[in-house]
Amino acid sequence: MSQVQEAGIRDWDFPRGVASVALMVGFAREQGVAAGRILQGSGLGEKALGDPDAQIDAHTELAVIRNLVRELGARPNLGLEVGRRYRITTFGIFGFACVSSPTLGEAIAFALRYLELSFTFCIPVARWQPGEFVARIHDERIPVDVRRFLVERDVTAMFQMLCDLLGDRVDLLRAEFDFPTPANIDLYHEIFGVLPRFEQPHNLFSLDPAILEQPLPQANEHTLAMCLAQCRELVSRRRARTGIAADVRELLVPRGGADGFAAPPGIDAVARDLNMSTRTLRRHLDTAGTSYRQLLDEVRRALAEEMLTATPLSVSDVAIRLGYAEASTFIHAFKRWTGTTPSAYRRGAVSPVVR
Structure with missing residues (x-):
């Protein structure tokens, strides 16, 4: 396979x-x-x-x-x-x-x-x-x-x-x-x-x-952790969104910030809030080089990192607050975003970005 x-x-x-x-x-x-x-x-x-x-x-x-x-x-x-x-x-x-x-x-x-x-x-x-x-x-x-x-x-x-x-x-x-x-x-x-x-x-x-x-000759766990943190910070700065992408991101962020319990709105609801059809929204986002799914991932990742490093919430609670029905789905998504699990991220196996 x-x-x-x-x-x-x-x-x-x-x-x-x-x-x-x-x-x-x-x-x-x-x-x-x-x-x-x-x-x-x-x-x-x-x-x-x-x-x-x-x-x-x-x-x-x-x-x-x-x-x-x-x-x-x-x-x-x-x-x-x-x-x-x-x-x-x-x-x-x-x-x-x-x-x-x-x-x-x-x-x-x-x-x-x-x-x-x-x-x-x-x-x-x-x-x-x-x-x-x-x-x-x-x-x-x-x-x-x-x-x-x-x-x-x-x-x-x-x-x-x-x-x-x-x-x-x-x-x-x-x-x-x-x-x-x-x-x-x-x-x-x-x-x-x-x-x-x-x-x-x-x-x-x-x-x-x-x-x-094959192991790399200059592999170093500590250096990698520092580099990963700097890479995440650099990506975050470069991803400062403007235009339609910024408008969508604003609607995806819970009104209560990381403490909000409401699941993020779907693309149809976002399109209605922006007074356009779903098809038109998809087209505008594609022109901007992004998508609803990509923006949702960005918002969820930023909130997840904040909650894992700044609150005592369990992984399951974090998953619920981000709108995931099951913790396992959130864990899979978080590993796709960061290359590690939420628990390992929290323990400091990969140093978090200082926000």
Whole structure:
């Protein structure tokens, strides 16, 4: 039986840091292209690229990518060249959390759960199945003019991260891409160690699942706990909602805060409160890159963490206050959100975020 884990986000339109833009500007400069030409129209100056706390939206990075492709797109396999520059340290606290994970499989699971702390535009979905671990890379929502570049860049960056995590080269079982065969495939073979198949239905790569159990050389439980707390805090800051998403979140939060007993309203009730049809609400949320279910999960998770760390309520009581009929359903959801159980979270096995 196969096990599937999807990413914590559905789309590439999420806020991000500037390290990826800085990397691409540096690459372009090495090819003789001035930083100003790569940053043109993005609203970014060179000074901003040195600020580790600077945050940009995805469309800003997309503008930089379009400039890069315009200036250097004639180079064969440009995405591969850029993608191999991404190292685990490029990703900051997100990368350190991956490095500190006990095994490669757990690092991958964490990376998927917190994918919005990366720079990817392609969205991976992982499938653990007998004899093979497959990462399918979704590119359907990426603009066509930069799609191939970003598939090459993001897949290469993902592969480079796997190698960095293990401190050694990772052997792929296969690699497949949905675009035509390039004129020169030598760089593909050099990077991935296999000759990919092209013009396939999907972009994907696969590994021997046994490698997922391999301990990581820099695994550290204490460091991981600290990194997880910082990652959660960073995600919380970046997820500050505006517009329709903020309106929905406001309606989902119990009027009595964490002490409210009423189950959260369903999407039909929320739509009525916002004076629109359910279908229209779904469409507006999809345009905003989210959904009723995702917003409900965000609200429930925030309230659950607050109640588990700031009140003596039992896990069952927390489940009831969040609108779950059974504690087991809440426990399953909480583990999906955080990677641990409510009881373990409360005990401090994973340090809570200070709010």
